[in-house]
Every structure is written in C-alpha cells, then in structure tokens.
Amino acid sequence: xxxxxxxxxxxxxxxxxxxxxxxxxxxxxxxxxxxxxxxxxxxxxxxxxxxxxxxxxxxxxxxxxxxxxxxxxxxxxxxxxxxxxxxxxxxxxxxxxxxxxxxxxxxxxxxxxxxxxxxxxxxxxxxxxxxxxxxxxxxxxxxxxxxxxxxxxxxxxxxxxxxxxxxxxxxxxxxxxxxxxxxxxxxxxxxxxxxxxxxxxxxxxxxxxxxxxxxxxxxxxxxxxxxxxxxxxxxxxxxxxxxxxxxxxxxxxxxxxxxxxxxxxxxxxxxxxxxxxxxxxxxxxxxxxxxxxxxxxxxxxxxxxxxxxxxxxxxxxxxxxxxxxxxxxxxxxx
Numbered sequence: 001x002x003x004x005x006x007x008x009x010x011x012x013x014x015x016x017x018x019x020x021x022x023x024x025x026x027x028x029x030x031x032x033x034x035x036x037x038x039x040x041x042x043x044x045x046x047x048x049x050x051x052x053x054x055x056x057x058x059x060x061x062x063x064x065x066x067x068x069x070x071x072x073x074x075x076x077x078x079x080x081x082x083x084x085x086x087x088x089x090x091x092x093x094x095x096x097x098x099x100x101x102x103x104x105x106x107x108x109x110x111x112x113x114x115x116x117x118x119x120x121x122x123x124x125x126x127x128x129x130x131x132x133x134x135x136x137x138x139x140x141x142x143x144x145x146x147x148x149x150x151x152x153x154x155x156x157x158x159x160x161x162x163x164x165x166x167x168x169x170x171x172x173x174x175x176x177x178x179x180x181x182x183x184x185x186x187x188x189x190x191x192x193x194x195x196x197x198x199x200x201x202x203x204x205x206x207x208x209x210x211x212x213x214x215x216x217x218x219x220x221x222x223x224x225x226x227x228x229x230x231x232x233x234x235x236x237x238x239x240x241x242x243x244x245x246x247x248x249x250x251x252x253x254x255x256x257x258x259x260x261x262x263x264x265x266x267x268x269x270x271x272x273x274x275x276x277x278x279x280x281x282x283x284x285x286x287x288x289x290x291x292x293x294x295x296x297x298x299x300x301x302x303x304x305x306x307x308x309x310x311x312x313x314x315x316x317x318x319x320x321x322x323x324x325x326x327x328x329x330x331x332x333x334x
Contacts, residue, residue, distance in 0.1 A: 066294050067320075069129065069333045071112050072307060073101035076325025082114050084129065085307070085321065093131035105129070105333030106149045106169075112331075113137075113147035113156055124158055126169070129333075137171030146195040151202045151246075157223075162192035164207060166223060177205060178221050178228065189219035189228050196242035196253075199268070206231065206242040206251055218242045218253050220268065231270050241285055244268070245292040250312065252276075252286035252295055263297050265312060276314040289332045296320075296330045 070085040071093075080099040081092050094100045098118030105112055113126045119136065122143035127134040137156070138144045146159045149169070157166045157177070164178040180192025193209040196218070204227070206220050217233025218240070232239050237257035244251050250265040255275070263276045263286050277283045281301035288295060289309075296309045302319060305326040310317040321327045 066289060066309070068290060069105060069109055070296060070307065070320070070330050071103045071105050071114075071129075071333065072321075072327055072330040073103060073114075074321075074323075074325055074327045076323045076327070078325075082112065082131075083327075084112075090321070090323075091131075093127065093129075095131075100125075102146055102329050104148050104331045107151055107153045107333075109334040113149060115145045115147060117143075124156065124171075126156075135171075137167065138174075148195050148197055148205075150198050151200055155202075157195045157198065157205055159192075159194045159207075162194070162210070164192065164195055164205060164221065166205075177223055177225050178207075189217070189221070189230055193219070197244040197251075199244055200246055200248040206244055208240040208242055208253075209233075210240060216240050216256075218251065218266075231268065232266050232273065243287045245288045245312075246290055247292040249292065252288065254284050254286065263295065265295075276310065276312070285329055287330050287332050290334045294332070296332050298328045298330065 067087045072083055072085065073080050074083050077092065079097060080101040081096070082094045082100050082103050083090050083092055093112070096118055098116050100114055100116045103112050103114035110129055111126055112129055113124060115122050116125050121141060122145050123136050124138045124144050124147045125134060125136050140160055142161060144158050144160050148157045150157070154169055155166050156169055157164065162180040163176060165174060165176050167174040178192060181190040184190040189209060191209050193207045196206040196208055198205055202223070204220050204222055206218060209217050209219060216238040218231040219229065220231055221228045231251060232253070237255050239253050239255055241254040242251050248268070251268055252263060252265050255262050255264045260280065261282045261284050262278060263283050264273060265276060266273045276295065279301055281299050283297055283299045286295050286297040293311070294309050295312055296307055298305055299308050302322070304324055305328055306319055307321045307327050307330050308317060308319050
C-alpha cells in the first residue's frame with residue numbers, strides 16, 4: 001500500500017508539472033467541514049443556503065487520486081478546444097480553429113459529445129474519446145448547445161435556443177421535451193433554459209432558467225414533457241448549472257449572490273441545501289464522478305480558471321489542472 005501511494009503521488013506531481021504556467025496552489029491543507037442541512041423547503045420554495053463552515057485550500061494530492069477521465073473545454077491555445085485529462089496527462093482532442101466547448105462524456109466512457117461552431121453555427125458533435133470518428137449530429141440553423149448523454153447512452157438531450165430537446169445518440173429521432181414560453185413569468189420554469197443533466201433513471205431532465213430579468217432557478221421536467229417543477233429558486237440568489245449525482249441523491253449547482261459564485265448541493269425534492277465552497281473566487285460548473293464520491297468544478301482561485309475536485313462535503317479540495325488559459329465545463333467519465 002505504501003508503494004502504491006508513492007507511485008500515485010509521483011503521477012500527480014508529473015501531471016502538475018505537465019500543466020505548468022498557472023499560479024501554484026497554496027500548500028496548506030485545511031479541509032472543509034460538512035455543511036449542516038437547512039430547514040427542508042418544499043420543491044420550488046426559496047431555500048436558505050448554509051455555506052460551508054471553513055474555506056478550503058487546495059492540497060498537494062489525494063491518495064489515491066480518483067481520476068478516471070475528465071473531459072473539459074480550454075482556451076489555453078487561444079480558442080475553445082476539448083481536452084481529456086487522465087493520470088497519464090492532458091491531450092487536445094479537437095485541435096481546430098473553431099470554438100469547441102460544453103462537452104459531455106458518454107456513460108461508458110467511449111465517446112464525447114460537444115458543441116462547436118466549426119460549420120458556422122453551434123451544432124452538436126460526437127467523437128470517440130481519443131478524438132477520432134468526428135461526426136455532426138444536428139444541423140438546425142438557429143444552433144444547438146449543451147449536449148448531455150442519457151444514463152444508458154442511447155439518447156442525448158440538448159438546448160435549442162431555450163427549448164429542451166432529446167435525440168437518439170446517432171442524431172435521429174429529434175423530439176421536443178419542453179417548448180419555452182416567450183411570455184412566461186421570468187420566475188417560471190416554463191421560460192425554458194439550458195440542459196443540466198439527466199436523472200439516473202433516465203426519466204427526467206434538470207435544467208436552469210436563464211433569462212436576464214429572472215431570478216434564475218433550477219427546474220426538473222419529465223422527458224415526456226410532463227411534471228415541470230422548480231427544485232430551487234426564489235429571490236435569494238441565482239441558481240444555475242445543475243448536475244445530478246449518479247446515485248440520484250443530490251443535484252449540484254452553482255449559486256450566485258452578492259457577485260459571488262459558490263458550489264452547492266440540494267436534494268432533488270428541494271430539501272437539504274448545503275454549501276460545499278466558501279471562497280471569494282468564482283466557483284462554477286460542477287459535475288460528479290461516476291461513483292458520486294467526488295465533485296469536479298471550475299474555479300479562478302489560483303488566479304486563472306482551473307479544474308478542482310473535492311468530496312461532496314467540500315473536503316479534500318485539490319487542483320487538477322494548472323495551465324494558463326481558461327479550463328472549464330468539466331465532465332467526469334469512467
């Protein structure tokens with residue numbers, strides 16, 4: 001076991017050296033205490049969010065380092081590209097002058113869906129996890145964004161404008177789940193928004209309402225278009241970028257208030273809201289590890305936007321990328 005720990009530590013140090021160029025993370029090692037649950041609100045009712053008790057500081061490494069594969073977009077080359085991070089290092093999968101971003105790894109870890117404007121408008125593309133066999137799935141003139149694989153890998157949800165759609169994973173059988181209502185109340189889920197994630201049973205989609213005049217909120221809708229409801233909303237803050245944990249227990253999201261962004265989690269019924277980060281930096285775009293034991297997110301706490309991982313109680317915070325240029329939109333696969 002001691003020998004295995006040494007090997008993993010060396011691999012982590014090599015990965016950090018390979019990233020290079022970013023400001024080094026502090027080496028102090030305090031961790032976040034689990035945030036207490038708040039009073040349990042009903043779905044759609046404003047929740048009082050209790051932030052984590054102690055701001056976390058990145059540590060040198062976690063043993064064992066729980067990597068798998070993390071796909072992400074990065075502007076380190078001057079434009080948006082899709083990268084893949086593993087214990088072996090980072091690789092640019094797209095290497096194209098277009099803007100490639102908002103990616104999602106398939107549940108079996110073999111393919112990556114992403115949005116790109118390489119044909120003039122944002123469309124959904126899929127490629128193998130090594131960057132090969134690139135193919136375009138959508139051709140809507142108005143553009144498509146935010147692709148998200150279903151848990152069985154047979155479907156991909158996405159946003160067309162602020163309406164929600166689902167298609168088969170080969171691009172066929174496109175059908176609308178939720179048509180955005182243009183004159184809906186700014187605080188209503190009927191206003192539509194951007195896909196966040198699927199429920200683990202494949203029956204629901206979570207998304208966030210994102211209208212400039214609204215108090216942005218996290219909503220859920222059944223894939224057949226029924227059961228539209230708010231998970232967390234209200235005037236206390238903006239709630240965006242939801243990600244459902246694979247075990248179904250939590251939805252992670254970004255909470256924005258007082259010009260600051262933090263990572264929180266909430267039960268799918270809107271109860272037990274907890275804060276995982278408490279830092280003056282901008283913490284955004286959470287996603288879960290396949291075993292629901294870790295959360296990856298984007299933060300500029302090092303002076304540049306890098307990827308960090310932490311436990312779902314906010315502990316064991318670790319920076320995993322460090323090259324100059326914004327790294328964002330992480331998706332964690334097996």
